[in-house]
Amino acid sequence: MANKLDIESTLLFEQPFAKVPYENYRKVFRTSAKHIEREFNALQNNSKDISNRFKSGNVPSEDVVASIDNMIGRMETLKRKLSDLHETAGKPTQDVMRERLQHLGQLEHMQSMNTPEFARWADTRLDRWLVDWCLRNGKEQTAKRIAHDKDIEILVDLDLFGDIRRIEMALERHSCAEALAWCSENKAALRKAKNTLEFDLRLQEYIELCRAEKKQEAIAYMAKHIISWHATHLQQIKQASGLLAFPPRTTCGPYKRLYDASRWVNLVKSFRQTIYTLNTLPTEPLLNLSLYAGLVSLKLPACFDPSTKNVDCPVCDGESGTDSQAKGLGRLAAEVPFSQHSNSSIVCEISGKIMDADNMPMAFPDGQVYSREALEEMAAKNGGIVRCPRKGTTCEFSKLRKVFIS
Known part of the structure; x- marks a missing residue:
């Protein structure tokens, strides 16, 4: 399937999304552990003191009761501190972790990027990345407005x-x-x-x-x-x-x-x-990183030659990407390397596989080209009829022409 969802690659950008609340919860846990250790050591010392005084044989009952009351009071204070910590930091952090993991877990039920479910998920992801960009660039009010309007406060930091x-x-x-x-x-x-x-x-x-x-x-x-x-x-x-x-x-x-x-x-x-x-956050905004990933596959020397600029190419957008006056994505593209292809590769839009001598390209009468393996599989399912996914035209498999890569 040409648009099959690659969950592993999608989740590569989402590590900070899950790790930030995790690190916050670890901090809450460490604080709780310190409180417990400090009070436990104090209780142990009080117990040893009472035991030693008992051994001496001269311990007024009032002192023993006072010491035990003191120990009970410290335990109640510890319980109250831990309860307050859980309510103010622990439980909210747990809720954030739960919501974020559920958000990522939605990908398990999506098989294709063409489904409405993935489109909605991707829109939410883009909103998160926009908030992240705004927060990193000092546009805090804009970030809060986007988070509130899109109802994603719990999904952003x-x-x-x-x-x-x-x-x-x-x-x-x-x-x-x-x-x-x-x-x-x-x-x-x-x-x-x-x-x-x-x-x-x-x-x-x-x-x-x-x-x-x-x-x-x-x-x-x-x-x-x-x-x-x-x-x-x-x-x-x-x-x-x-x-x-x-x-x-x-x-x-x-x-x-x-x-x-x-x-x-x-x-x-x-x-x-x-x-x-x-907090395991990347130094670059996630929006920039995702754009870099796409721009690095598009950036070519031709983008910087006035005679070969393409108005539909985001790297060619505005002035030269190496110019300080560059505009739009052309300026962002200046920070990524050129796409390097020592040998040309033709990829089938249907299967996503490279077309070569073992999986040669086949052309429809109108010139649209796809891999032989994908078209043979399609013909086997449709009684020898193949359909172009771009234009919707159909023809018999026998009417396809072989295309040779030179």
Whole structure:
């Protein structure tokens, strides 16, 4: 079947769609585990204390009852915390995971891309990708409007990108507080990934103290937050220490670069890269990635020759794809390589198979060409009659002409 649905290829773009809520649920689970471990250790210590006091033989019953009441109180507090965590984060995340997996599961019941069911599913996917593009490009209100109008709020990551935007805006205001709070919440994951975003943020706060010439505060900040990174960042720490002797107006290259305001721009980029990695998000919008996949198969040198431009070709759209003034998809195509075909291949529209000497092309009287295998199968099912899927014309199989590839 020419338009048979390839579920495996379709799902290649959907990994972040399922992984983002999964990572959020893992975070909820880790938080719950920390609460349980901390309270369990406290209960064990209280139990041992009561046991040791019993062995001593001098334990007033009132103290024992008070200790047990204290243990019961801690357990009730733990139960309340876990219940609140489940209601505020755990259950909503479960609902998101369920809805998204059900959305992907619809593909299992679709056999062809020509069905109305797949058309509706693909429309929803395109809406999701448009929301993703808007969120990545700072068009938050547009993204929310699309998500609301299409009723797909649960299928897009509005909250995640809201947090990203909030922290990036703080960094643009030269404040590291929000980003450091995020690092604290994700400390274990950052440590596992050997990510140094927290060090970069701490170093920037130290630099700002030096810029304000608050040397005593800078020394105290260095001792409290930066020295602990000496095992992996000793050289940077040594250089940063020199800022105490070099004012912001210095012309000395290494220290002038540390004072450069462009470091804030790099921090924004570093934060975005880090949070994308932790949430398994691609750095490019999914809409761009899908367009790249199609454009790379169409891009040819002829698209950039004025004498061979095709008005129906998306790569030829607007100005030259290598021109900074390129328009439309032509500009997006500039970022993908040319399609390379050392040998031409002709693919049958009916079967999707390559036509060659073993499966040679056969032509209808009006010139439409399809593979012999597909037409023989069609003729066997229809009493020797074949039908052109493009134009709907029919003829006997014996009326077809062989086509030779040269």
